[in-house]
Amino acid sequence: MKIGIVCYPTFGGSGVLATELGIALSDKGYEVHFITYKQPARLNQSFNPNIYFHEVKVPAYPLFDFPPYETALASTMVNVIVNQKLDLLHLHYAIPHASAAYFARQILKKTGKDIPFITTLHGTDITLVGKDVTYAPVVTFSINESDAITAVSDNLKEETLRHFKIEKDIHVIPNFVDIKRFFQADKEHFKQMLAPDGERILVHVSNFRAVKRVGDVVKIFEQVRKEIPAKLLMIGDGPDRLNVEEMARSMDIYNDIRFLGKQEQISEILSIADLFLLPSETESFGLSALEAMACNVPVISTNTGGLPEINVEGVSGYLSNVGDIDAMAQHAIYMLSDNDRLQQFKKGAIEQAQKFEKQRIIPMYEELYKEVIAAYKSNSVAAI
Numbered sequence: 250m251k252i253g254i255v256c257y258p259t260f261g262g263s264g265v266l267a268t269e270l271g272i273a274l275s276d277k278g279y280e281v282h283f284i285t286y287k288q289p290a291r292l293n294q295s296f297n298p299n300i301y302f303h304e305v306k307v308p309a310y311p312l313f314d315f316p317p318y319e320t321a322l323a324s325t326m327v328n329v330i331v332n333q334k335l336d337l338l339h340l341h342y343a344i345p346h347a348s349a350a351y352f353a354r355q356i357l358k359k360t361g362k363d364i365p366f367i368t369t370l371h372g373t374d375i376t377l378v379g380k381d382v383t384y385a386p387v388v389t390f391s392i393n394e395s396d397a398i399t400a401v402s403d404n405l406k407e408e409t410l411r412h413f414k415i416e417k418d419i420h421v422i423p424n425f426v427d428i429k430r431f432f433q434a435d436k437e438h439f440k441q442m443l444a445p446d447g448e449r450i451l452v453h454v455s456n457f458r459a460v461k462r463v464g465d466v467v468k469i470f471e472q473v474r475k476e477i478p479a480k481l482l483m484i485g486d487g488p489d490r491l492n493v494e495e496m497a498r499s500m501d502i503y504n505d506i507r508f509l510g511k512q513e514q515i516s517e518i519l520s521i522a523d524l525f526l527l528p529s530e531t532e533s534f535g536l537s538a539l540e541a542m543a544c545n546v547p548v549i550s551t552n553t554g555g556l557p558e559i560n561v562e563g564v565s566g567y568l569s570n571v572g573d574i575d576a577m578a579q580h581a582i583y584m585l586s587d588n589d590r591l592q593q594f595k596k597g598a599i600e601q602a603q604k605f606e607k608q609r610i611i612p613m614y615e616e617l618y619k620e621v622i623a624a625y626k627s628n629s630v631a632a633i
């Protein structure tokens with residue numbers, strides 16, 4: 250089977266998940282074609298003969314204050330579908346991938362070369378950006394035009410049905426983690442460098458957008474540090490980074506925090522962590538928390554969105570109301586202040602991560618692909 254995967258190539262969760270899915274499918278013998286504007290961040294780990302990358306180029310022109318990415322994307326889709334003889338297109342993140350796919354399909358229908366497409370909803374395409382009135386009509390239409398829709402959590406499915414008039418079933422296929430790549434490796438030398446006096450290590454990974462409440466991470470750390478010797482590693486970059494760095498300086502705790510920026514070898518950093526902090530305003534799933542759990546790292550998170558579906562209270566960590574910094578700090582102190590207790594939570598974290606192991610989840614996508622292709626072929630035959 251030849252599958253086209255359309256995604257954002259960035260470090261964001263939807264792009265990461267799409268890339269991991271493509272890699273997993275190619276390992277199983279599928280031919281996978283990534284279509285996006287830059288090589289996806291996680292694609293450069295090793296050469297795989299079943300993986301192709303088609304770059305969407307958006308030619309510049311002085312008239313274009315806003316270069317028409319969606320048009321270039323739809324044209325690239327047409328080109329790749331026809332020339333590579335794809336069987337299916339899988340879109341990650343509705344905007345603008347689903348509407349571009351609809352457009353591409355209208356072009357292909359003229360020549361009888363159209364193929365089905367599946368849209369996977371990831372979160373902010375529904376909870377933040379998608380329901381904005383500027384985008385909502387196109388998002389609703391193109392989601393409904395998809396041959397199948399998937400959401401990464403039960404909560405996201407509910408949110409989608411609450412905000413959009415969806416006429417089709419939404420399949421919930423949770424995100425997954427590759428525990429052969431995400432595990433606690435022996436990185437004692439890193440730990441020695443970053444926490445030479447045996448301090449506890451707390452980690453946060455995100456794109457530093459407002460929805461992540463990065464300031465809360467630093468405030469939680471400030472309280473923890475008063476009780477327990479600790480260091481904080483901040484991974485990622487985005488609009489709130491400079492403000493939060495300034496905040497840490499003004500709180501006089503900057504020397505105990507490392508802002509490491511975007512990093513590719515996340516599992517190596519997670520290998521030396523004791524606790525993962527994710528105090529987001531909303532989170533449809535929280536893939537970064539799952540990857541932390543796979544590396545034996547328990548999670549302090551908020552209780553919004555899909556987070557309660559992966560982080561289990563008192564087992565893999567704790568969940569608190571959004572903005573309840575005191576509760577999150579108290580939970581962190583409770584977990585970090587006793588070695589045996591921390592070990593128990595680490596065990597709980599990895600056991601929870603195993604429920605989302607890639608071998609359990611990939612077959613759900615494979616099953617859906619087969620169903621969608623079969624239904625599309627029988628509809629096409631009926632239409633002749």
Ligand code: GMT
Nearest residue numbers: 261262263371372373532533534535536
């Ligand atoms: O979290 C982000 O801002 C990135 C965003 C994305 O679409 O790239 O992540 C969303 O998709 C991830 C993968 O399915 C989920 O794990 C994240 O929870 C979700 N983010 C939000 O809902 C805020």
